[in-house]
Amino acid sequence: MNIESEIREAIDALRDTTANTQELYREACALLFFRYGITPTANKLYQFVRKGSMSAPAEALARFWEELREKSRVRIEHPDLPDPLKAAAGELVGRLWNDAQAAAHENLSAFRQEADARVAAADAATRRVKHDWQAANDELEHLHEAIDQASERNLSLERAVAAERAEKEALARELSAARQLHQAHEAELSMARKDFASELEKLRDALRRAEDRYEATEKRALLEIDHERTATAKVQKELAQLRQANVDLIQRQRDELGALQRELGGVRQAFGAAEGSLNKMNEVAGQHIAQIDAMRGQLSQRTTEVALLRRELELRDEKIRTMAQQMLPAPEPGDARPSAKPKARKREPSSPVAVAGAVTTTPPPKAR
Known part of the structure; x- marks a missing residue:
């Protein structure tokens, strides 16, 4: 948490307890000057308080400085001392008070710087942690996306492998059927040849x-x-x-x-x-x-x-x-010779x- 957030929270708390606008601005001046070491201005006061008109923070700031100067003076009331000595003593005590207050402010500034450094270091560490956490979260999201993509790719590969396996089995069945058909054709061809x-x-x-x-x-x-x-x-x-x-x-x-x-x-x-x-x-x-x-x-x-x-x-x-035979002459009477008949040529029937x-x-x- 930065200083402005703390100042706003403190002023919001004062706003709940102080109803008067001038009192609220005076308390805001004291808070800025004494607690945080910030010199109050009318713009800063109005930026944090945002109440009333622009003259209200100016009046409260003038009154705050006047009160602060009055408090820084030390009055020595002693009847035996002369007035110049009283003034000198008051001046001396005022300077001592200012010196003490300056030393206190220096210590407070050193403490505040150390606190600011620690807060800045804590903020830096927090930012680094947030950055590391964001980077880890982004990396985790990338890993989830990579895992999802790998899962989808694995599913697609499994589907492709299953499809190829089914296609291979179908091709094996077709090859077996083709071999059987080829054997049947070979047998038929052999029978046809025979x-x-x-x-x-x-x-x-x-x-x-x-x-x-x-x-x-x-x-x-x-x-x-x-x-x-x-x-x-x-x-x-x-x-x-x-x-x-x-x-x-x-x-x-x-x-x-x-x-x-x-x-x-x-x-x-x-x-x-x-x-x-x-x-x-x-x-x-x-x-x-x-x-x-x-x-x-x-x-x-x-x-x-x-x-x-x-x-x-x-x-x-x-x-x-x-x-x-008809053309042959008739045989004379007394001729004892038999009539000569022509011998016919014998043929095979x-x-x-x-x-x-x-x-x-x-x-x-x-x-x-």
């Missing part, structure tokens, strides 16, 4: 059997066509064309089989295109089988035509023999049904 290899082997066997049957049929047809060369030139030409077409078809089938094998190698790289390629190969194989069936029908038809032509030739030969049955083949199994 099925395709089996179907391809069956198709090759069917083609080999068809070639063998075709070669056997061709040999039989050539043996029969050798006997009917003049009558079956057109048939031979058609058979040659058919043979060439069959050779071209077989070559195309081999090329397509090579393409299918290359496509099978491509299936290992792209499983998604395997099913489409397999369907396409099945369609091509179906077309090949349909073409082989059509060729088989054409071959059976040509064989039937050959058999019919051969039958027509036999009927023609029979007719020729019959006409030759053949029927269109037998020939057609020779080239009838069992159709290969349809590709899946």
Whole structure:
């Protein structure tokens, strides 16, 4: 607490006990001069008291100084002493009083300075403590804010870690599902490869059997066509064309089989295109089988035509023999020699049904 606050508190206490304005100002003058060593002025008095007009503190201050001067004079009342001596003695006692009062004021000033220094030191210490307390409080608030920020950051990190953990678990589940799906696709691809290899082997066997049957049929047809060369030139030409077409078809089938094998190698790289390629190969194989069936029908038809032509030739030969026998002269009577009959050429009986049955083949199994 500073001096002005103490003075104001003391004057407030005097205000409660003194109702007269002049008395209040006179007590305020004595308080300032004797207790605090402050020379009172009209402005200071009015600043602390703030009562009445501006002339009131001036009058109280003049009266205070007059009373103080009156009290500082010492009167010596003795009938035996002359007046000059009384005045000199009064002057001496007044000077002693002033000196004592000055010494007292000096001591009081020293004491007041020491007290002021202690108060200033206490105030400084108090200010330092308040400053340290404020700094500590600010630091504590900063620490609280840092702790709150750290807590929020920790919560956000925990949320981020939880989200990353959940995302990692979801990715792990997706990876596991993808691995299972990949294994299932690998199994399906392996089964598709096995099925395709089996179907391809069956198709090759069917083609080999068809070639063998075709070669056997061709040999039989050539043996029969050798006997009917003049009558079956057109048939031979058609058979040659058919043979060439069959050779071209077989070559195309081999090329397509090579393409299918290359496509099978491509299936290992792209499983998604395997099913489409397999369907396409099945369609091509179906077309090949349909073409082989059509060729088989054409071959059976040509064989039937050959058999019919051969039958027509036999009927023609029979007719020729019959006409030759009719054109022979009649035998003379008495001629014991039997009539010479032309010896007919013996041919192997053949029927269109037998020939057609020779080239009838069992159709290969349809590709899946």
